[in-house]
Amino acid sequence: MKSKNAFLSLRGQVIYWSAAILLVAAAFPFFWMVSTSFKPLREIFVSPPYFFPKDFTLANFDRLFEQTRFLIYFKNSLFVSSSAVVLTMTIASLGAYSLTRFKFYGREKIASLILFTYMFAPIMIVIPFYVLIRKIGIANTHFALIMAYTAFCLPFSLWLLRAFFQSIPMVLEEAALTDGAGRIRAVIYVILPLALPGIIATGIFTFILAWNDYIFVRILITSDELKTLSVGIADLYNATVIDWGMIMAGGMLITVPVLVFFVFIQRYLIAGWGTGTIKG
Amino acid sequence: MRLSPQKTGIILILPAVLLICSLLVYPVVYGIWLSFFKKHSFFPDQKFAGLANYLYLMRDPDFWMSVWYGTVYSVSTIVLQIVIGIIAALILNEAFRGRNFVRGVVLFPYMIPTVVAIILWKWLLNNQFGLVNYLLLAIGVVENPVSWMGKDHIMTSLIIISVWEFFPFVVLSVLARLQTIPLDLYEAAKVDGASAWSRFIHVTLPQLRNVLFVVILLRSIWMFTKFDTVWLLTQGGGAEKYIRTLPVYAYMRTFMYYQAGLGATLAVIMFGILIVSTMIYFRMFRREEEI
Numbered sequence: 001m002k003s004k005n006a007f008l009s010l011r012g013q014v015i016y017w018s019a020a021i022l023l024v025a026a027a028f029p030f031f032w033m034v035s036t037s038f039k040p041l042r043e044i045f046v047s048p049p050y051f052f053p054k055d056f057t058l059a060n061f062d063r064l065f066e067q068t069r070f071l072i073y074f075k076n077s078l079f080v081s082s083s084a085v086v087l088t089m090t091i092a093s094l095g096a097y098s099l100t101r102f103k104f105y106g107r108e109k110i111a112s113l114i115l116f117t118y119m120f121a122p123i124m125i126v127i128p129f130y131v132l133i134r135k136i137g138i139a140n141t142h143f144a145l146i147m148a149y150t151a152f153c154l155p156f157s158l159w160l161l162r163a164f165f166q167s168i169p170m171v172l173e174e175a176a177l178t179d180g181a182g183r184i185r186a187v188i189y190v191i192l193p194l195a196l197p198g199i200i201a202t203g204i205f206t207f208i209l210a211w212n213d214y215i216f217v218r219i220l221i222t223s224d225e226l227k228t229l230s231v232g233i234a235d236l237y238n239a240t241v242i243d244w245g246m247i248m249a250g251g252m253l254i255t256v257p258v259l260v261f262f263v264f265i266q267r268y269l270i271a272g273w274g275t276g277t278i279k280g
Numbered sequence: 281m282r283l284s285p286q287k288t289g290i291i292l293i294l295p296a297v298l299l300i301c302s303l304l305v306y307p308v309v310y311g312i313w314l315s316f317f318k319k320h321s322f323f324p325d326q327k328f329a330g331l332a333n334y335l336y337l338m339r340d341p342d343f344w345m346s347v348w349y350g351t352v353y354s355v356s357t358i359v360l361q362i363v364i365g366i367i368a369a370l371i372l373n374e375a376f377r378g379r380n381f382v383r384g385v386v387l388f389p390y391m392i393p394t395v396v397a398i399i400l401w402k403w404l405l406n407n408q409f410g411l412v413n414y415l416l417l418a419i420g421v422v423e424n425p426v427s428w429m430g431k432d433h434i435m436t437s438l439i440i441i442s443v444w445e446f447f448p449f450v451v452l453s454v455l456a457r458l459q460t461i462p463l464d465l466y467e468a469a470k471v472d473g474a475s476a477w478s479r480f481i482h483v484t485l486p487q488l489r490n491v492l493f494v495v496i497l498l499r500s501i502w503m504f505t506k507f508d509t510v511w512l513l514t515q516g517g518g519a520e521k522y523i524r525t526l527p528v529y530a531y532m533r534t535f536m537y538y539q540a541g542l543g544a545t546l547a548v549i550m551f552g553i554l555i556v557s558t559m560i561y562f563r564m565f566r567r568e569e570e571i
Contacts, residue, residue: 012376015371015374015376016376018367018371019371019372019374019376019378019379019382022368022371022372022382022386023382023385023386025444026385026386026387026388026389026444026448027385027388029389029400029401029404029444030388030392030400032400032403032404032411033396033400033403036403044409045409047409047414048414048418049411049414091295091296091299092296094292094293094295094296095292095293095295095296095297097292098288098289098290098291098292098293099293101289102285102286102288102289102290102292103285103286103289104285104286104289104290105286107289107293110293110297113297113300113305114296114300117300117304117305119498119501119554119558120304120308121501121502121505121506121507121527122505122507123505123507123527123530123531123547123550124308124311124505124547124550124551125304125307125308125311125547126531127311127314127530127534127540127543127544127547128307128308128310128311128314128544128547129303129307130321130534130540131310131314131319131321131540132306132307132310134322135324147299147303148303150299150303151299151300151302151303151304152303152304154296154299154300154304155300155304158296183288208391211393212392212393212394212395214393214394214395214508214511214512215507215508215511219535229393229395230393230394230395233395233396233399234395234512234515237399237402237515238515244403244409247399247403248399248400248403251395251396251399251400254393254395254396255392255393255396258391258392258393259388259391259392262384262387262388262391263384266384266387
């Protein structure tokens with residue numbers, strides 16, 4: 001299959017070109033965003049357009065930080081997403097451990113319930129959710145958002161972690177238990193280290209989901225100072241005459257944390273673990 | 281004090297079950313209940329209306345338009361995602377230098393916030409200053425700038441953006457499966473003199489059957505209920521009417537006309553359509569395999 005010729009076979013050339021097209025299709029829009037965000041205003045609207053900024057500038061970022069509440073949105077996003085991750089991971093790890101290590105009445109029913117709710121899409125819940133949240137009186141709080149994300153991420157987190165815990169042999173903790181360790185010690189010293197990669201990867205999925213969410217924030221949050229990035233940027237876009245340079249700078253900054261995390265979990269993704277797991 | 285394993289198991293799963301039931305299952309049930317009421321989105325007053333909401337929608341041309349746009353949108357994006365996703369996965373399964381890098385980058389569009397995908401493409405497709413129009417004009421495909429956000433093209437733009445954003449999911453799932461297909465299957469087919477195309481049809485495709493079953497199911501559910509991509513694209517173009525799918529219509533009824541009852545009815549209808557189509561789908565394609 002692999003020819004070592006200096007000239008690639010026809011098949012090899014076809015593969016190279018198609019891979020190149022794929023790469024450009026996936027990455028070029030990002031490149032264009034980054035490039036635009038470093039251009040001064042007059043270069044943004046010039047025709048023919050420049051691919052790289054000629055007069056590299058940070059003015060777009062300055063405007064973003066000084067004239068908008070971008071940093072507040074950023075802080076809110078960080079707080080809400082991290083809280084949702086901590087809560088989801090705690091509850092889901094306990095649940096997944098229970099589902100894989102204990103036999104009890106209704107266990108299979110719970111597993112099917114989880115799979116069923118995994119299919120729920122936000123739009124099917126948000127309307128009654130909103131009415132309920134207003135009734136309880138916690139609309140327009142970060143707490144409501146965190147609960148929404150936790151509930152929404154639980155099904156797939158449980159499903160993923162269950163698969164992950166199943167792959168950890170039961171023999172290991174049985175050995176620890178017969179050695180006289182209590183169950184809690186056995187879990188902390190034997191199971192947790194083995195499960196940690198899975199928990200981290202699942203946590204990152206949850207983080208990305210909460211970080212990227214638009215609809216829950218749109219519906220649950222009304223005060224500007226409580227908004228997270230997605231809604232903040234969307235409103236910035238809709239506000240006045242569009243400042244493309246500033247918007248692109250904002251878009252780039254929102255994307256960075258996601259991509260950093262993405263690099264972490266990429267090997268899990270490529271290895272096929274967690275296929276079909278993240279929502280969207 | 282020692283708990284029996286039975287009890288420990290139940291205690292550990294309890295928080296998850298309680299949260300799922302109270303924040304996911306209960307709202308859906310409450311939504312069904314709401315769909316029988318005339319209910320304002322903000323004020324507490326509500327009036328029992330029986331089937332009035334459902335009957336109203338059956339006679340509402342906007343509802344039928346949204347069913348139509350929703351179908352056009354989901355069917356076309358699903359087909360394109362699946363086809364492009366499989367082709368991309370086949371390419372990325374070949375050995376070439378820089379493969380891992382390309383594999384990583386191809387997944388980018390799926391990872392970024394939808395808001396970013398939308399503003400990115402609105403900039404690329406901007407009719408005055410957008411790069412796409414510049415290139416199309418420069419190579420002479422079109423004579424006048426295309427109004428991508430205008431009423432004639434906004435559905436096309438929406439489909440392009442959505443396929444770009446979501447095809448990596450298909451790549452991810454199919455690629456994972458491709459890597460586990462035993463190579464001797466291909467060797468045997470080669471020995472039998474099968475062409476590349478017939479190897480794809482007779483070896484690869486049957487092996488992908490199960491993963492495609494799940495991928496098509498999930499993608500269909502998620503495209504049919506897709507809200508943020510569609511909604512964000514409708515902002516500020518003036519052509520929002522032409523991509524008003526069911527989820528967007530449900531949102532508008534609830535949060536712009538403040539008819540929470542009607543909005544809930546639309547959500548219930550979506551849910552119903554999904555359950556019925558999922559059942560038909562399972563009947564038609566499910567064999568004895570496990571998901």
